[in-house]
Amino acid sequence: MSAGPRVVVVGGPTAGGKSALALALARRLGGEIIGADSRQLYAGLAVAAAGPGDDERALVPHHLYDTVPPTETLSAGRYVALADRAIAEVVGRGRVAIIVGGTGLYLRALRVGLDDALPADAALRARLEQDRRAHGLPALVERLRAVAPDAVVELDVQNPARVVRALELALLGADVGGRDGAALLARPPRPIVAEARWLLVSRPPAALARRIDARAAALFATPAIVDEACALAALLPVDHPLLATIGVAEALAVARGVLDVAAAATQTATRTRQYARRQRTWFKKEPWWTPIRGDDDDHAVDVALGVAR
Secondary structure (H helix, E strand, O other), X not given: OOOOOOEEEEEXXXXXXXXXXXXXXXXXXXXXXXXXXXXXXXXXXOOOOOOOOHHHHHHOOEEOOOOEOOOOOOOHHHHHHHHHHHHHHHXXXXXXXXXXXXXXXXXXXXXXXXXXXXXXXXXXXXXXXXXXXXXXXXXXHHHHHHHOHHHHHOOOOOOHHHHHHHHHHHHOOOOOOHHHOHHHHOOOOOHHHOOOEEEEEEOXXXXXHHHHHHHHHHHOOOOHHHHHHHHHHOOOOOOOHHHHOOOHHHHHHHHHOOOOHHHHHHHHHHHHHHHHHHHHHHHHOOOOOEEEEOOOHHHHHHXXXXXXX
């Protein structure tokens, strides 16, 4: 890429500084930002998902954010199709496409495609959904822990869709971690990202924890998160996965009088730290990332340009 990169991917755990780094890259490389966060792409979650604000959007174009109605489902396959189109349009304008987000499955699918070898059983999944509604999500988590204890370690056990899918795979006799298999990770990159630079933003765990705590406190410093969560709940059934989103579930508990604001912020911070640990574990398995300090914009630009320092 003698003229510089046409695609740069910025990944990493939540609150690590991905968005700020992507914005700096976009301004210095002549780029446009494409979202890769499973919650930021849904409309109605801008506050909870810490999506880009008006100031950031005014500096560089942002794509895919707030575009999927919460009543629809954004799968990894659908994300790849949306991202492919956005990348092609940005690059076609002679700009640099900068994909940024922390949803590891979306970014992995963008690079190597989906693992079509994993089995599926619609009837079994329907029965598991019925069990979840009848007995609650914790019962399914315990069932999963009994049949595939390793699967629970990195799983977001408060995400109904992921718990049901993991249990479906386990009961079908599949390796629940099969998508992390060596064959999938060894696949060559898809043509649209074949020459992309993959930058993994990192910070020491203690520093990341402090940033997470500060973000959670700021989230509940105003009523905006509660208002957003209540508006979302008015559109969706009570067991919809989006209502279990970190911050949204806590805000709804505040609205119901189950939690006070301080307890909601503390619980949100705890869940976010757990999520960040799962993200770090996920990204460690992927060999294509180049680590970047979250506060080192110059290094990130040099790496994106292929300049060693």
